[in-house]
Amino acid sequence: xxxxxxxxxxxxxxxxxxxxxLGWGVSHSGAMDRxxxxxxxxxxxxxxxxAAIEIPIFPFRIxxxxxxxxxxxxxxHLAWLDDxxxxxxxxxxxxAGQALTIERGGPGRWQASRVYLCVxxxxxxxxxxxxxxxxxRGQFGGxxxxxxxxGDRLPVGVPADAFRPAGMGIVPPALAxxxxxxxxxxIRVLRAAEYDAFTDQSCADFWAQNWKITSQSDRYGYRLAxxxxxxxxxxxxxxxxxxxxxxxxxxxxxxxxxMRDAQPSGGYPKIGTVIDADLWRLGQAPIGSSVxxxxxxxxxxxxxxxxxADWLEEVRRMVALGRTVQKGAVDDQ
Amino acid sequence: MTNDEVALVARWLAQTDISVxxxxxxxxxxxxxxxxxxxxxTRTSTRPALAVASPHAGLFLTHHPLRNQAFVSPxxxxxxxxxxxxxxxxxxxxxxVAPHDGVFVNYLSADQSxxxxxxxxxxxxPH
Numbered sequence: 001x002x003x004x005x006x007x008x009x010x011x012x013x014x015x016x017x018x019x020x021x022l023g024w025g026v027s028h029s030g031a032m033d034r035x036x037x038x039x040x041x042x043x044x045x046x047x048x049x050x051a052a053i054e055i056p057i058f059p060f061r062i063x064x065x066x067x068x069x070x071x072x073x074x075x076x077h078l079a080w081l082d083d084x085x086x087x088x089x090x091x092x093x094x095x096a097g098q099a100l101t102i103e104r105g106g107p108g109r110w111q112a113s114r115v116y117l118c119v120x121x122x123x124x125x126x127x128x129x130x131x132x133x134x135x136x137r138g139q140f141g142g143x144x145x146x147x148x149x150x151g152d153r154l155p156v157g158v159p160a161d162a163f164r165p166a167g168m169g170i171v172p173p174a175l176a177x178x179x180x181x182x183x184x185x186x187i188r189v190l191r192a193a194e195y196d197a198f199t200d201q202s203c204a205d206f207w208a209q210n211w212k213i214t215s216q217s218d219r220y221g222y223r224l225a226x227x228x229x230x231x232x233x234x235x236x237x238x239x240x241x242x243x244x245x246x247x248x249x250x251x252x253x254x255x256x257x258x259m260r261d262a263q264p265s266g267g268y269p270k271i272g273t274v275i276d277a278d279l280w281r282l283g284q285a286p287i288g289s290s291v292x293x294x295x296x297x298x299x300x301x302x303x304x305x306x307x308x309a310d311w312l313e314e315v316r317r318m319v320a321l322g323r324t325v326q327k328g329a330v331d332d333q
Numbered sequence: 334m335t336n337d338e339v340a341l342v343a344r345w346l347a348q349t350d351i352s353v354x355x356x357x358x359x360x361x362x363x364x365x366x367x368x369x370x371x372x373x374x375t376r377t378s379t380r381p382a383l384a385v386a387s388p389h390a391g392l393f394l395t396h397h398p399l400r401n402q403a404f405v406s407p408x409x410x411x412x413x414x415x416x417x418x419x420x421x422x423x424x425x426x427x428x429x430v431a432p433h434d435g436v437f438v439n440y441l442s443a444d445q446s447x448x449x450x451x452x453x454x455x456x457x458x459p460h
Contacts, residue, residue, distance in 0.1 A: 076399040087397050087416060090426070108399050167416050167428025171398050176424055311424075318425040325427065329388060 004152040006061035013142035015051040018131035022264040029133035032283030036074035040118030045162025050122025051132035055115045058104035069120040069164045075112035078103040090169035110174040112284035121157035165326035181292040188296045192270035202229040210290040219261040228253035239267040245274035277304035343372040382438045382456040387448045391420030395444040405437040435459040
């Protein structure tokens with residue numbers, strides 16, 4: 001059992017998402033940084049789809065009411081277990097009664113926004129439509145269908161029978177698979193259906209300029225600020241299906257990127273779609289930071305997806321190897 | 334001398350006009366100061382620093398890949414089991430931990446250097 005001590009808003013229980021329900025108007029939800037969640041679960045020997053706590057605002061404080069193993073993945077923020085400093089992306093043994101505090105910011109080399117608290121056994125909230133992810137719009141899933149509040153007590157599942165050596169970790173994907181234009185984080189984008197309906201200048205600006213992630217950004221969507229994106233002629237579309245990653249351009253000329261809690265339909269013209277392989281990068285981009293878009297082909301997008309799959313496969317392989325090595329060291333003592 | 338014995342000496346010292354007493358032994362040095370009846374005791378270990386050897390081959394890291402600051406700095410206290418370095422093997426990070434309580438002296442292997450099994454990585458002076 002985990003008890004939330006802080007009054008931090010916007011922390012939610014998330015697994016990899018809720019799929020197959022778009023037709024009922026139910027969005028995917030799920031972790032904004034799916035690589036962080038998956039890698040955390042691999043380190044802990046969990047099923048890769050077990051739920052964790054996604055924490056976007058700090059400080060965040062919880063108490064563990066039983067001994068367990070945890071990993072903090074995603075953004076590198078300063079964290080302590082009672083008064084002992086913790087390292088990110090590393091297995092940590094927790095004793096019953098200890099309190100975890102995660103503070104904002106840190107001396108990190110990767111500017112990111114969301115921390116994932118992964119627990120051996122996962123956050124064991126009930127499945128809703130096949131997922132433990134919080135569906136904020138529909139107010140179901142996760143913990144009571146809402147963000148976490150002070151005093152919430154979250155059940156933890158039974159851990160898998162796996163050796164979890166304290167201190168073992170992995171190199172985060174942001175370092176293993178960096179992507180920037182100059183020193184600006186970059187996101188790869190496919191042209192979308194209405195791309196050719198925008199002026200040549202707008203299209204050129206879309207690829208060549210920095211886009212700031214405004215404060216009107218959340219799990220539903222990121223509103224960007226940059227040069228005006230203007231259509232060649234007035235565009236009126238009937239509402240149609242959209243998915244996370246779709247970049248719409250409303251009448252104001254400032255793009256909106258649909259994120260994991262996005263509604264499943266919309267009628268704004270679409271200039272591009274963030275490739276699935278890069279949604280985790282965008283999900284970690286802090287409000288106020290800037291990103292650049294890199295145009296890719298379908299084939300390049302598929303290759304990028306394979307690169308992510310290869311990275312995860314390497315994580316599985318190396319974590320299994322690490323368990324063997326560390327188990328041998330313990331047995332030798 | 335044990336801590337209790339030095340504390341007893343410090344109480345005796347508090348009743349005298351002696352302002353400083355130094356005691357040196359095979360494993361530590363004591364400095365007892367008497368400031369008008371209020372004494373302070375400072376213990377400095379004189380035991381030789383012990384090298385921590387690499388438990389595996391790998392790329393030795395003195396700081397976490399996401400951080401710019403080293404795990405420990407010279408003369409900082411360390412506790413048994415504390416992570417004081419990492420060995421990177423591919424994308425795997427294996428911990429190098431302090432084998433005993435003490436004071437971190439220095440790194441003996443450079444950050445980002447490739448090390449083999451049993452390579453001396455760092456020194457810790459036991460308490």
